[in-house]
Amino acid sequence: MPGDPETAQDTLKLEVVAGTPISAVVALPRSTVICGRSSQCDTQLPDNTISRRHFSLTYKAGAWLIADLESRHGTYLNGIKLEANATAPIRTGDLVRCGPWTFRARIGDQLSTGGVRSEDDLGSTLNRVQKVPQAELGSLAQQRLELLIECAASINTAASEDELATAVLDALLAGTGFPRAMLIRSISGDGAVDLVGFRGPAGEEAEDLVVSQSLIQSAKAGEIVRMSADGPVNYGESIVRLGIHSALCAPVMLDGAVAAFIYLDARNAEQSVQQDAAAFCQAIARMCGLAFSNIKRAELKSRHDKLLGDVQAAGEAQRLLMPPSKARVAGVDYVVKMRPGRYVAGDLFNIITLPDGRLAAYLGDVSGKGVGAAILMATVQTHLKLALREHLEPAKALDEVNQALAEQGTDGRFVSLWVGIFDPAAEKVYFVDAGHGHWLVRLPGELPKKRECVGGMPLGIDADIPYETEVAPFVDGSRLIVFSDGVVEQTNPEGEEFQLDRTIKIFSEASTPEAEVEDIFRAVLAFAQTEALADDVTVASLENSEA
Helix, strand or coil: CCCCCCHHCCCCEEEECCCCCCCCCCEECEEEEECCCCCCCEEEEECCCCCCEEEEEEECEEEEEEEECCCCCEEEECCCEEEEECCCEEECCEEEEEEEEEEEEEEECCCCCCCCEECCCCCCCCCCCCCCCCCHHCCCCCHHHHHHHHHHHHHHHHHHHHHHHHHHHHHHHHHHHEEEEEEEECCCCCEEEEEEEEEECCCCHHHHHHHEHHHHHHHHCCCCEEEEEECCCCCCCHHHHHHHHEEEEEEEEEEEEEEEEEEEEECCCCCCCCCHHHHHHHHHHHHHHHHHHHHHHHHHHHHHHHHHHHHHHHHHHHHHHHCEEEEEEECCEEEEEEEEECCCCCCEEEECCCCCEEEEEEEEECCHHHHHHHHHHHHHHHHHHHHHHHHHHHHHHHHHHHHHHHHCCCCCCCEEEEEEEECCCCCEEEEEECCCCCCCEEECCCEEEEECCCCEEEEECCCCEEEEEEECCCCCEEEEEEEEEHHHCECCCCCECCCHHHHHHHHHHCCCCHHHHHHHHHHHHHHHHCCCCCCCCEEEEEEEEEC
């Protein structure tokens, strides 16, 4: 909600760093934002190279994910083209390119300032920022060649941004004569500097420094620029106050956009710099750009591998805890099927025979993804199974489990759950709907219908909220169908959701529990037009077959 500190902290902004100026793409948590050329998209990107639905931004379990939506010209994250319909985590500082635009991501107010400040000298008409002539850039002295080759080896073997910063800054100090060098990731509109690394005279700390905004802003055009005290034009007052007599700023390019800046300066009585410092600096900047690309490619692979590992671990936990897909228990025939989605949100389902001979069943969804969701899913499964066998009543069992989850803390995760105790002989089902909502009752000779109920809050949010057991008819030959939100919320390539109406229609045309389950899976996959469903899909059909 507006003004919510948690929402503001997790809000994702994609700000233009290359291409025609447009407003930032803003994505709020707990929502999916579709970006594309169509006016139906949440954020419209008006260019013919942009597909109608180009990419999506989704917030899951405290992390932002970006997915290319089968766009014609592709979506690039840090210079790496995303596979169609595949998701990748996106973090502050990442570069997203689509069509003519390159955006830099920022989540909330995340910014690694490193203590460096910038001086707002942009309005001064006296300061002088010059593009370095190409002829001068081509004059790299022969004696620098060996140093440059040595630097190239250390830069290209850097495995992280920190290692890259160390190699680049050491090379710059050795090859330019500047006593002070910085690798800057970005500078924000308010002048805050996002510093990757710093090298300077002994005893000098980054937090004591102020750098020139005008020099960095000029380098955003993609060319190396400098300030010099030579010539008839003097610096503006702000630069005089900083004591800078020479400075260089070179953009580090990644995928055609500025990914970072190399900034060097000399101050007060510090020595003059080498004549070919600009040429050496540009060469190092180009090497840095190539190394950045390699690091980002490796980082993206690592993110994918971690995400895949989480998905596989959570999927294995789901499989281990699932009951047989088809069985007859305590006068009830059931069929269940579960298919993990890309995010593996943590669906849980179980069938339990109670001490009094009745049957308990539940289906729920743990918010979040990966190992954390899988651990919470397993915890709920174990606790709920014991509580149902002890209390023989859904509300009391959920009160106990809810209190335990809320008091222990679940890192913001919660569990939506439908739980019922089936009594075929009495032709009733006693149930609690704890924020789940996805279930239907099908009486003999009738179509499946959604049954209104009091319901309750998902588990793990408020320990003091009591649950209430409700009753629904479960006469001989009737069926109860319960399913996860992955059914109704699955989207097609146009962004339309499957929704409840389609779900009821599919169930209405099925004649057996097996047909209900299989038909809905076929329909959802056909609707999605992909095998990679957005979320877990679990469907169970339970039939009173006491007679």
